Amino acid sequence: MKNILVIMAHPKFEHSRIMKGMVDEIQDMPNVTIRDLYELYPDFNVQVQEEQELLLLADVLVWLHPVYWYSSPPLLKQWIDLVLEFNWAYGPRGTYLKGKTAFSAISTGGNDAAYSANGKRGHGLTQFLLPFKQTATLCGMNYLPPFHIGGSHELAAQKLKQETGLFKSLLEFLTQNRDFSGLHQFPKLNQ
């Protein structure tokens, strides 16, 4: 079994629907650890050592967050700034994350169609998430395409349940398989 570390950032989790649905689905899974950043570090004082220890134990890192202004909420950026230290996560002696897998699991207000080259936003999601991809790459991690739930403001409850269920089965797949060639069969992880 592989260990999955979910770094979740939502500044108003109590009002969230998508994030809550996703967390509800996965929180009782064995081998999945969820870090609720805004609950752990309301003062942005991220505890570097603690976070690094958890990262060491993980095989797969998930950045789980809603997309605000085409990026993550600030505390996730703070986490990245503080935890991914020079000579620990990257740099000549920074080898601790090498070979691990990372990906973003996100929700957006715009629907899937909006995030395409011809859509309203004018670029695909992977383009918007380039900084995250490059962060993972610099740390020697394998960055997977994002898991995306779009149209968060208009999503019906039933559809939401279906999509969060997909997220759960994706994580199940990731804990159980060494090689991710079967990933393409997941409709949401395909961009």
Added chain:
Amino acid sequence: MENGFLFQAMIYLSAAIVCVPIAKKLGMGSVLGYLLAGMLIGPFVLGFIGEEGEDILHFAEFGVVMMLFLIGLELEPAKLWSMRKMISRVGLSQVLLTTFLFFVVLLALGQDWRQALAISCSLALSSTAIVLQSLGEKNQLNSTAGQNSFAVLLMQDIVVIPILALLPLLAASGAMVSEEALHSPISQFSALVQTLFVFGAVIFIIIAGKYLLVPLLRLIAKTRLRELFVGSALLIIVGIAFLMEFVGLSPALGAFLGGVVLANSEFKHELESDLEPFKGLLLGLFFIAVGASINFGLIRENFLLLVAATLSVLLLKSILLFGIGKYNKMGTDQNLTFSLGLSQVGEFAFVTFSFATQLSIIPPSTTEFLMAITALSMACTPILLLIREKWILPRIGTREKASREQDYMHEKNKVILAGFSHYGSTVGRFLRANGIQATILDFDSDRVDLLRKMGFEVYYGDVTRLDLLEMAGAKDASIFISAIEDPETNLRLVRLLKKHFPHLELMMRAQNRADAYEMIELDVAHIYRQHLESAVRMGRDVLIKLGFRAFTVHRLAQNFINYDEDSLKELVKVKDDKNAYISTIRRTISMQEDLLKSELHRRFSLNDHAWDASSIKEGLKENKE
């Protein structure tokens, strides 16, 4: 036989101490235990007490008065007002229908209509003492059955007034009444003046409660003499009872009213905890007296007749009550508690029966018989409730879910805040600003007064008293905050709470490290040293004034607090080996020495690489070499 006061007191107390625990152990409730104790020491079994049982009964009725005062304290005026429909509908229908039913039955049995009316009025009433005590013991007072029972009993207490007025009218024209025996000192006045007196007394209680009693209690509270406070609480009740008897109202009703008036005052909890033991003892005495007054001689002679009569009274009353309960949509479970609970004839019947005898409405032999029925029916109630609980309920299986009863529970605050000094009030204000109303306990009556004017719900009392904590709802609360300054009080409080309310999450204010150590040793998880954060904030501002960048200093301050709290937990482990016998002051100094030494070797700023390119530059240089 020795009849001195001490001997009597000894007999009563030891009978209670022997019988009540046995009854409780057998699951019968204390009422039955007291009744059994009374029967045991009464003239027909052991014969320790004889006729004086009757006098004691009158004396002990004061326990009922006290009980209603306490019930009034629990019932704020707004809540009473919301019960008005229940009182008038359920209560009045019970009194009228039961009276009518007994009246018809007695007429059918060939009684004179005057006798029938006097008897049926008395039989309709139930025993406040037995019902409320039994329900209270089973925590049923706030259930549907409890509330409805209370409504009925309250209405019965009100109805007592017209019944007492009615009886003389029923008296055969020739029979003269000895005035002072039945009526108040004001009965020589005309009906109009009497009515004025009655209303005047009620209004007096309401106004005096608000503008006289509360300031008085405040004054007494300032003396910090507990016995004086207890004394004034007793004085209030005795005074009300006297006033009510003076104008010819039921003392219990007056005491209830007084309680309701004081229910909103800050002394509510203090009064409750002070009067509770008196009430309990007097009620116990009352039940013992009832038990002792049961005339077994008479029962032996007319055994079948008496048993049949008692059972039919109980049956008729409970069937009628069950119907009323059904009509008011009570569930079977609750309805059985309601109808069986109220089925006895109340203590007030003793008064009306003897009154009616004096008026020659009822012949003395009948009275004796009726009194035996009354006492027997009272003794049956705890047994009936026991049967309901043990045999009937499991069979019908309509036990309502606990959640339904929750609706009737008092709304208990989930947070209790002890100590409302500057510290506590800051916590309380912050909670209230976010919609959390804590139950607040404080020992300073001046402050309590001020804060109440500001709209806070603050209660007055010593927080290290178990009964006060219980009354404040420690059982139902989830968090207990102590903002009390005095370390000794806090430690006592922690021990008390850990022992009696282990479910509570404790959040404690501590003066300093030494306090915090002692609390850590008592396993308190959340300790708040009062100066830590503001001192660090001050230091932070000094650094900013000296030219440090604010965000960097902010992070340094956060780390310092974390470090300080961690080191507290570390140092507590070694503290006792070294410092067990040195004085507190020296201990504090040596503690500071330890801290300063360990900090000398620790450069906080160096631990933080965030957004700091220097380490990257060094690392890259190193790599090139």
